[in-house]
Amino acid sequence: MNLVTFLPFIVLIGAMFLMTRSAKKKQQAASQMRDQLTPGTGVRTIGGMYATVKEIGDDTVTLEVAPGVHAIYAKNAIGAVLEDDEYNRIVHGASDDLTIDTPVVPDDASSLIDSTEDKTGAKDADKDADETPKLDLGKKDEPKGDAEGGTK
Incomplete structure (x- = not known):
């Protein structure tokens, strides 16, 4: 052949x-x-939950998911064992060498706009909007008459 x-x-x-190997x-x-x-x-x-190991059984592990809150998981559910400093950095946000070089973005955009308010609480931009002429977009007023377009 x-x-x-x-x-x-x-x-x-x-x-x-190769795949089975x-x-x-x-x-x-993992074992x-x-x-x-x-x-x-x-x-x-x-599943992505961070916790602290409290007790270890044959096939199960008891995890403290929050202070005083314990849950029993299968050992196979443990995805990663973390170093102490990494766990504290992720869970508690504790890090000595954490520096932020990027600017802080505000939660809302209102602080980005510079406008002052008068005593009534209305903004200057609202007062100016009433005084400015409207922009003509070329649309002409329709002649008055019946619905078919004719005039009486």
Whole structure:
């Protein structure tokens, strides 16, 4: 038989081997990471919740999701074990080397506009709007008459 006939099958078998091998490595790394769990460790679940490990069981782990609030999760739900400084930075916002070089953007745009208010609370821009002539856009007034366009 021809080698060209078997080439796609050889490539397919090789790709499947590589995929299962990388998946097995990821599972082993995740298992080792979960074995490092100790009470007091900061973790992130696969759902994105940050919590502190309180107790570790065979297949479960008790997490403190808020002060005094405990929840029981499967060990497989732990997505990452965090370093103490990273956990504190994310959860508590504590960081000594955090510097902000970008300007602070206000919550609303009203502070970006420079307008003064008079005693009645109306802004100067509102007073000027009544005094300015209206812009003619070329639309002519329709002649008065009946609905068909004719005049009486």
